[in-house]
């Protein structure tokens with residue numbers, strides 16, 4: 315006889331584990347299957363996140379999970395102009411993602427979920443009232459299959475190849491995140507430096523149509539660096555998926571596109587998606603009302619869709635900017651009080667915060683220096 319449970323979760327990273335933890339707390343029997351032999355490995359994420367968001371959703375990092383606290387963010391223009399935003403009040407930290415995922419796995423197991431590693435989820439056959447799922451060599455019958463497989467299932471149009479290295483170098487500034495913009499070298503994205511201790515950083519590069527490893531190697535040329543580890547990992551910038559629930563499959567985290575289209579940051583939005591899904595799946599099972607599952611997408615979109623749409627508009631403009639446009643934007647930013655205003659805003663809702671801080675005068679100035687007509691999409695409709 316095959317094993318039975320309420321929910322099989324494919325993928326034991328942050329979204330799958332938070333779903334499992336929350337669903338088990340709500341009385342569901344949950345089996346998580348992670349294809350890699352160890353939760354959190356291989357680590358691909360840089361772990362930059364705001365503590366506020368993690369606390370809000372019930373998963374603040376514990377013990378030695380925090381590697382650095384961020385005081386400021388420096389944006390560099392193609393010619394080397396700088397824009398510095400004070401981030402000290404925003405409680406932004408760098409997580410050891412591997413350790414953090416293990417922390418959440420322990421919480422899921424303590425709540426009663428089973429977490430299996432080295433175990434791939436394969437085919438799923440949907441029936442009227444259940445789904446039969448291949449979990450490793452076993453067949454498991456469940457009421458629902460939660461897909462938390464990240465980029466393996468996220469909408470393909472939004473995926474961008476990225477290269478990430480962990481490095482050591484005297485040039486790395488602790489507590490300072492650096493972002494390097496250049497439409498030629500990193501079209502549609504950027505190169506980044508995220509410190510995780512003294513003279514140590516997670517550095518990365520991505521861009522449409524470029525070889526990210528070549529771009530990152532060129533970025534590091536002239537910066538005396540020891541590379542500790544190299545990772546190839548796709549980032550997701552395509553916005554939320556059309557539907558989070560398809561039949562008896564429920565998508566959470568990156569597989570549902572619950573990732574910021576501006577920075578590809580997805581930790582907090584994926585945790586929120588997974589926790590929200592767990593509540594609605596639990597209600598649906600306990601009340602035997604499948605239609606309640608609709609509440610999951612509605613609730614997540616209610617919290618994030620306005621910001622996601624604003625981020626997509628910003629991305630639309632950003633992708634059209636030439637290096638000359640970028641230089642113009644940096645000049646406008648330098649002359650504004652933006653840095654001061656941004657220091658009091660919300661890291662998790664940075665697109666709305668940015669447009670709010672610029673206001674109509676700032677946006678009109680930017681429209682004046684940018685050739686692309688797309689920039690008008692940022693101006694409020696009259």
Ligand SMILES: Cc1cc2nc3c(=O)[nH]c(=O)nc-3n(C[C@H](O)[C@H](O)[C@H](O)COP(=O)(O)OP(=O)(O)OC[C@H]3O[C@@H](n4cnc5c(N)ncnc54)[C@H](O)[C@@H]3O)c2cc1C
Nearest residue numbers: 325327328329349359360361362435464567568579580581
């Ligand atoms: C280079 C890089 C840097 C990033 N930096 C940041 C950052 O600084 N801040 C931030 O907020 N976000 C960051 N992100 C994004 C963040 O890592 C993701 O949004 C987040 O991890 C999504 O979580 P998830 O659980 O949905 O998916 P993932 O973390 O992608 O996990 C999916 C899991 O599913 C497993 N899996 C896949 N298929 C199967 C299968 N068939 N059976 C069983 N298991 C399977 C995988 O092994 C994996 O463990 C970064 C991403 C990358 C690639």
